[in-house]
Amino acid sequence: MRALITNDDGIGSPGLAALARGAVAHGWTVVVAAPAEEASGTSAGLSAVGDDGRVVVQRRELPGLPDVPAYAVAAHPGLIALAAAQGSFGEAPDVVLSGVNHGANVGRAVLHSGTVGAALTASLNGARAMAVSLDVGLEPESPPHWETAVAVAATLFDRLAALPAGAVLNLNVPDRAEAGVPRRAGLAEFGAVRSRVRDEGDGAFSLAAVVVEGELPADSDARLLAEGHPTVTALRSVTEDTGIDL
Template sequence: MKLLISNDDGVFSLGIRTLANTLAAVGHEITVVSPDRERSATGHGLTLHQPIRAERVESGFHPSIAAWACSGTPSDCVKLALGALLDNPPEMVLSGINHGSNLGTDVLYSGTVSAAMEGVIEGIPSVAFSLTSFTVKDFQPAADFAQTLVSLLEKQPLPHLMLLNVNVPAVPAEKIAGVAVTRQGVRRYVDQFEKRVDPRGKTYYWLAGELLEDVDETELAAIELAKLEAFGSNLDWYHQTLTDVEAIRHNCITVTPLQYNLTCASGLVNLRDWHLNFPPS
């Protein structure tokens, strides 16, 4: 397959090189376009007020890989690749392997997920891969799963245009409990700003949020159930589907289908009987 790979950890990160080299070694045609430095938590930001530069990277990748270091954000990288650097569009966009998880509401901030979502916006099936640790450096189990998943998607394409968000537990391969198709869970943080003073006496702040892993998801579940009930869905399967946050605790690889349409379907049901007029009567 012809694959475009990006990330938010930068072109020199071990995760992207392990992913790209593993897939190139089994015969996939790989192009890498990735930030020239770490651009984590940039979300879906785009560079609009300064030029974007791209330079070829000649080392660190499989000889068959064409790799570029881009001065822009992860979303910029995918846009630039599709609009200027590639002669023909790829069959799939991959992002990662991120150093750290992208679970639950993390996906709203993640540059890794946003790079893959840019592919979906352009009509290309996409997958984001993350290793759930900031310290573990063994990306090979995640890359091996990526190879398996890409092979599966080559034979059995997704029925609808979507993004698959994959998180791989940071444990030895033999301790991975399996693969779970999950729904997006919730991760909340207590944001703490540490106040500091620089050498010139000026005050600045450093964001250091504390993760709350055990979040009550009752409210979120109620919203999702209302959404499904509004369209007459059978809910038996839903009750058996773990969230990505839950499944990763059991050392399962999580595969969560996402979309860029953020419309709240249950909200449409709730609002459809409202009588909104302008100007007010």
């Protein structure tokens, strides 16, 4: 299997390198292409920092991956996934792994995630894809356990490769030294941490992450992750809604 590793935290993220090392250890042929700068919250956007329509791509070397081609791309992860599908970084990937994201991606708010957006874009272009996120809290007490997320993700690699083209999995892993087997979970309406728009009172507003109290649905990704379980959710990309009578 040929695998593209991307993310929305940027080419310098340790989670990106850890996920690439995990894919190499699994025996896949790996290429890395990730935003040159952080691109969190960009969904499946196709924006880029370009000059006359040209997107700058620079070769990089990632820690522990001297033989793996890696590229810093002045674009959002959705555009990177699209470009990869059309051969910009070699042959089109069979599998796209997006992450490991610094923070969970749970609930319907995954719509806004650049990590998930890259996976969904890859799926629309024929690849199997998995978004991988580590539930790093707002105030972590220790360095993130990237290798735990990769170890859990690796248990799903063969299952992902066997899924039909266009399949998408969303994996969330608790930030701890060890984690169990992923549990299948539904999408919560919202996660325990939500974005709130704050009026600054001077004609401007800001966006902040806040912890919201309240009961989460028992079988939801947000609830199970909060209880310390890795969660996996199969996602479907944009499609028509046949349930609406027009």
